[in-house]
Amino acid sequence: MIKDLRAYLDYLRSKSRLAVVKDEVGTELEITALTDTANRARKYDSKTLMFSNVQGYDMPVVTSLFGSSNTLSELLGSFSISDTVMSILHPQQAGGAGSMLKGAKAFIDSKPKVESFSANGYRKLGGLDELPVLKSWPNDAGKFITLPIVVTNSYDDGSLNAGVYRMQVFDDVTTGMHWQAQKGGALHAYEAAKRGKALKVSVAIGTDPFNILSAATPLPQGINEFAFAGMARGSRTTLVKDGDYPPVPANSEIIINGYVEPDERRMEGPFGDHTGYYSIPEPANVLHIDKIYAKKDAVYPASVVGFPWNEDAVIGLFMMQYLKPMISLVNDSIIDIYLPPEGLFTDVCFIKVKKRFPGEAKKAMFSVLGLGQLSFIKMIVAMDDDIDITDLGRVLWAMATRVEPERDVQIIKGTPTDTLDHTANTVAYGSKMLIDATKKSRGEGYGRDWPDTISLPKGVMDDAVKRWQKLK
Ligand SMILES: Cc1cc2nc3c(=O)[nH]c(=O)nc-3n(C[C@H](O)[C@H](O)[C@H](O)COP(=O)(O)O)c2cc1C
Numbered sequence: 001m002i003k004d005l006r007a008y009l010d011y012l013r014s015k016s017r018l019a020v021v022k023d024e025v026g027t028e029l030e031i032t033a034l035t036d037t038a039n040r041a042r043k044y045d046s047k048t049l050m051f052s053n054v055q056g057y058d059m060p061v062v063t064s065l066f067g068s069s070n071t072l073s074e075l076l077g078s079f080s081i082s083d084t085v086m087s088i089l090h091p092q093q094a095g096g097a098g099s100m101l102k103g104a105k106a107f108i109d110s111k112p113k114v115e116s117f118s119a120n121g122y123r124k125l126g127g128l129d130e131l132p133v134l135k136s137w138p139n140d141a142g143k144f145i146t147l148p149i150v151v152t153n154s155y156d157d158g159s160l161n162a163g164v165y166r167m168q169v170f171d172d173v174t175t176g177m178h179w180q181a182q183k184g185g186a187l188h189a190y191e192a193a194k195r196g197k198a199l200k201v202s203v204a205i206g207t208d209p210f211n212i213l214s215a216a217t218p219l220p221q222g223i224n225e226f227a228f229a230g231m232a233r234g235s236r237t238t239l240v241k242d243g244d245y246p247p248v249p250a251n252s253e254i255i256i257n258g259y260v261e262p263d264e265r266r267m268e269g270p271f272g273d274h275t276g277y278y279s280i281p282e283p284a285n286v287l288h289i290d291k292i293y294a295k296k297d298a299v300y301p302a303s304v305v306g307f308p309w310n311e312d313a314v315i316g317l318f319m320m321q322y323l324k325p326m327i328s329l330v331n332d333s334i335i336d337i338y339l340p341p342e343g344l345f346t347d348v349c350f351i352k353v354k355k356r357f358p359g360e361a362k363k364a365m366f367s368v369l370g371l372g373q374l375s376f377i378k379m380i381v382a383m384d385d386d387i388d389i390t391d392l393g394r395v396l397w398a399m400a401t402r403v404e405p406e407r408d409v410q411i412i413k414g415t416p417t418d419t420l421d422h423t424a425n426t427v428a429y430g431s432k433m434l435i436d437a438t439k440k441s442r443g444e445g446y447g448r449d450w451p452d453t454i455s456l457p458k459g460v461m462d463d464a465v466k467r468w469q470k471l472k
Helices: 005-014 030-042 070-078 081-089 097-109 184-195 209-215 227-235 310-329 361-371 372-376 390-402 458-472
Strands: 019-023 048-051 060-061 113-116 122-124 147-153 160-164 167-171 175-177 201-206 237-242 255-269 282-295 300-302 332-336 349-354 379-383 409-416 428-435
Touching: 005 019, 005 048, 019 282, 030 048, 030 060, 070 255, 070 310, 097 227, 147 184, 147 209, 160 184, 160 209, 160 227, 167 282, 175 255, 184 201, 184 255, 209 227, 209 310, 282 390, 300 379, 310 332, 332 361, 349 361, 361 379, 361 428, 372 409, 379 390
Parallel strands: 019 048, 060 300, 113 237, 349 379, 379 428
Antiparallel strands: 048 060, 122 282, 147 160, 147 201, 167 175, 175 282, 201 255, 255 282, 332 349, 409 428
16 A cells, blocks of 8 residues: 555665665756656656755655556556446446446545644745755746645535646745646636635645546546545545645645635746747746645655656556546547657547548547547547557558548637647637548548558468568
């Protein structure tokens, strides 16, 4: 049982996935440089780095907590959100009524426990200058907290949201809140502002891996991320509540409490982001910090992003794998979906379609654009079920041999886009490109007979393979 961040670090150590850097390093650029180098070298199986000797701070810094896809599989491999949902929506397919009850029970049992906060075991900090916050890239506007769990409650229905949104340190007691317009935290700030009220915000930095991963998972709005963490962990999350600040995990290393005023904005960025570019500065909400607590021997976690490939690519690939059965559940035209990391998870998407009727590939692409954070996707390519959509060579072949641009490429104007997409004329508002790279039928207006792909009879092929074995 991984009960907190230290237990998680022990677990990584036991798997030889933790490297301790004992040399003195600075929080400006140096930690990024080593982390970025390590992530790029090992891609799917990067090591977590622990910097035990950080210039000017007693607190160690850890980076790449989720750099290894093996770790993610071990943590979450046996839990399937899709199975749980399937067992409720499609009990016959998932194993009958017993399975439905099991799924429903898992949902109910995962409700977080809430206790009142006690400062025992914590020390109160005077300001953010006591935390080893990183400045990652040379032209960053300053230091950014990059792995915070930001917790808010809705004024409309009281529901809780937890998301990982970077926080730019403006000074010791104020930060920027980079929650993108469509994300849970921003929606709660919007609801508060409509009432002219301040929004109370709590931030947890460093907790067990299930809480962090849940906060980073694009769950539907209204689903409590800590309940989801409880299901994934197999035991309920314990939260602690300090007065009227939103609750945070009881095992948090660092807790920040504060508030966001309704009409206050400050320029946030530039920040060297996972796009490989610096973000364009934009106005952002401002967090005023009332209190900061840190465990007596707290560990400070940070995530380094930059030109792909980094930790976010490992997290993104795993999450897509993890969540994709849900997509087929919502739209059975979609057999598979792949977001190549270099397409930044928000910009390029390949789908494999079960094509049974004219226009089904388009139906499938439209539905992707309506699904939560997949609505950020800028370009979708739909392909038939004979294409391995994870193989870029096959994807290009499908595009070359199945796309007639005038007929098969659609541009949809005036749509929401990722706020990080600097190509859009205006922030968070742009267009989509849908490419139908499936074989066309007469029902779709194709006036000729679509040619067959080339292949040899199995017997002839088997003989050829045997002969080739001898020649090799
Ligand atoms: C390391 C890391 C940094 C992130 N930074 C941001 C960010 O600055 N702003 C943002 O809107 N999303 C950011 N995300 C993505 C969100 O955490 C993710 O979209 C999550 O689903 C948001 O929660 P929500 O759906 O409850 O809003 C980041 C994710 C990771 C893993």
